[in-house]
Amino acid sequence: MSIPNLRPESVDLLRRMFSGQKTPWSADISADIFFQETAAQGMAPLLFRKISKQDCSDWPPDLLARLKETALRQAAAELLLEADLRALLHAFADAGIEPLLLKGTALAYSLYPEPWLRPRCDTDLLVAEAEREKAAALLQGMGYETLLEENMDYVSAQKSYSKTGPGIRFSYDLHWQISNTNRQFSRSFADEHLFAAAVSVPSLGEHARTLSKIDSLLYACFHRAGHFSHSGDRLIWLHDIHLLCQSLTEAEAETFCAKARRLEIRALCADAIAVSKSWFSTKLPEQLATLMEAKTNNETFAALLKPGGRQVGIKHHALLELRALPTWRERIRFLFQNAFPPPEFMRWRYSETSPLPLLYLKRFAEALYIFLKR
Incomplete structure (x- = not known):
């Protein structure tokens, strides 16, 4: 299966490297392109670690230097990210809130040899829906700003919060459903007793727990x-x-x-x-x-x-969600919120200066095309 935005030459180099094979440098690809593609896949620190344990003396020196610099920067940033996360988890515990760490950060501190080997742009936290407002208030009280103020439960089951530190931005996604896009899966997964089966993450302190x-x-x-x-x-x-x-x-x-x-x-x-x-x-x-x-x-x-690209994917997600909603009232609210999100969401989503009516018209036309497309 192909990886988007990864050239065949990059695929061959990365596949050989991560399967433990001897990997001589290929003259068929630019070192700059290879670095950019590897970094975009989140694999630059891991690749640096692999290279440090193999003979890659024929690889371009500039590429090796960039990979090393990226890894060192990631490791330095991790020290700040960890300190901020520990402080936040302590504040949650004092407030009686028990979040679960999800995805990248949780895995970085529980599975990877070093957390800086697992790059991520934010930390995901799952809270019980009953604790959602309390958790949001705590984040805002600690100086984290939300990207979008208004709640859009039928568009997203998370909110993003961030604040700027010394040369770094601390970003958190607050989830109140395990899946941001599918309530049926979230409900079924919650029935599997996620919180009861949660485990501690000792490397992040006494208040860190994950799936x-x-x-x-x-x-x-x-x-x-x-x-x-x-x-x-x-x-x-x-x-x-x-x-x-x-x-x-x-x-x-x-x-x-x-x-x-x-x-x-x-x-x-x-x-x-x-x-x-x-x-x-x-x-x-x-x-x-x-x-x-x-x-x-x-x-x-x-x-x-199923194949078909982004538009087919959006259509399948929406149909699954509509079928799972128990009442027509909820289905109508789902369709309305997705067709007419708040203005701040529209400006963020489309990053355009066009008048709002034109942006809503564009969104409606996109949705109509997606659902009529066979």
Whole structure:
């Protein structure tokens, strides 16, 4: 499966490097292009670490220097990011709020040899919906500014907060559903007792908790599918899945497969694990290897893997969400909020200076085209 914005020459170099093969430099690609593509995939620090353990003396010196500088900058930034996160988690604990760390930051501190090896643009926090307003007030009270003030529950199940520190920006996404785009999956996943099964992250202090390894892998596979239908794969997400797969015991792998079946995401999981294995030569527990042979054509979320690009992905997401909403009133609210979001969202989403009526007309025309397209 292809990775968007990654040239075949870059694919060959990265695949060979991360599968442990000897990797001489290819004269068929510019070092600058290779660096940009690797960094865009979130793999620059990991590549630097790989290179430091292999003989890459024929690689361009300028490229090696840029990879080293990127890794050092990431490591330095991590010290500040960690201190800010620890302070925030302590404040949440004092307020009686128990968030769960999700995705990149959680995995950086629980699976990766060093947290700076896992780049990310923000830290994701999941809170119980009952604690949503309390958590938002705490963030704002600590000086974090929200990107969009108005709540848009049928457009997004998260809010972004950030503040500027010494030469760095601290950014957090506050979630009150496990999936930002699908309520049906969020409800089903919540029924699997996410918070009760949560585990501690000792390297981040006594107040840091995240999903169990089983739930983290389920979530990583669903998250990857959600973005895959919009914008394609990203290598760092596949590497997360690779590490999670290798961390499971046979018993945990069996539980994972049972949960994937109940959540109707075996197809998403099997595809994610297969693609990850093709890149990183993942050593799979027997249960996960068997999962990839399961018949999953009738699963609810299998549509998210259908080809067709971003527009087809948006259409499948919207249809899944509409079917899952229990009443026509909620479906109408979903359609209205997505067709006519608040003005501040429209200006942020389209980054244009055009008059608002024209932006709404553009959004309506895009939606009409997507839903009428076969």
